[in-house]
Amino acid sequence: MQKAFEYLKQLKENNNREWFAQHKSEYDSIVKENKIFFNQIYTELQEYDKLKGIHIFRIYRDVRFSKDKTPYKTDFGVGYSRSKPMLRGGYYIQLEPGNSFVGGGFWGPESKDLLRIRKEFEISSKEIEKITSDETFIKYFRELKGDAVKTAPRGFDKNHPAIDLIRKKQFVVMRKFTDKEVLSDNFQKEAVQTLLAMRPFFDYMSEVLTTDLNGEPLI
Structure with missing residues (x-):
């Protein structure tokens, strides 16, 4: 990982196509090493969860609608998807000097899924609060994160006791x-343990999204 970090630091200072082309062989070598590392984590995670696949993100930025026209990302990222439709949630690892994290959750739920989650919290937030107040959850993630709307979503009481949860439009955790x-040398082990600590949260959300408000299976 040392080589990857040194490369990313240099890329940040020289984020242009000419420099990237001159160091393409170095980039290709690091990508191969990263793939081995990411696949090792996938193999370990697969022992405890049913995964659908691995997605190693490209370093090329989509600059079409961005004011920032630098062509390359300054991180290496990977995502691990669970076996839908029964298992929901996704795992993510970002490696970047000064900004590395292991995270997961629901970044952009479909509108029907978001409404289902909010309705669940409206009926009862006890289970999600139990999960997010567990000592293991707090140890790894501290809190449930995610962007939220400024006021109560349409159809929900702004004075509801769980309004802070109901206002969320993302449900993510991060370490x-x-x-x-x-x-x-311990990072791979810590990364896997962090990913596994998401399971109670993922399993609860999976149950919510595969049942109706009466708890009857939808799938």
Whole structure:
């Protein structure tokens, strides 16, 4: 990982196509090493969860609608998807000097799924609050994160006790890692343990999204 971090630091200072082309062989070598690392995590995670696939993100940025026209990302990222439709939620790892993290959750739920989640919290937020207040959850993630609308969504009471949960439009968890932690021999183990700590949250949300408000299976 040391080589990857050194490369990303240089790329950040030289984020242009000419520099990238001159260092393409170095990039290709690092990508191969990253693939081995990401696949090792996939194999370990697969022992405890049913995964559908692995997606290693490309380094090329889509600049069509961005004011920032730098052509390359300054991180290496990978996503692991669970076996839908029964198992919901996705795992993610980002490796970037000064901004590495292991995370997961529901970044952009479909409108029908978002409404189902909000309705569940409206009926009772006890289960999700139990999960997010568990000592293991707090140890790894501290809190449930995600963007939220400014006021109560249409059809929901702004004074509902669980309004802070209901206002959310994303439901994500994240654990940040220092560069020293990422470069340590223990990082792979810590990354896997962090991903596995998401399971109670994922399993609960999967149950919500595969049943109706009466708890009857939809699938």
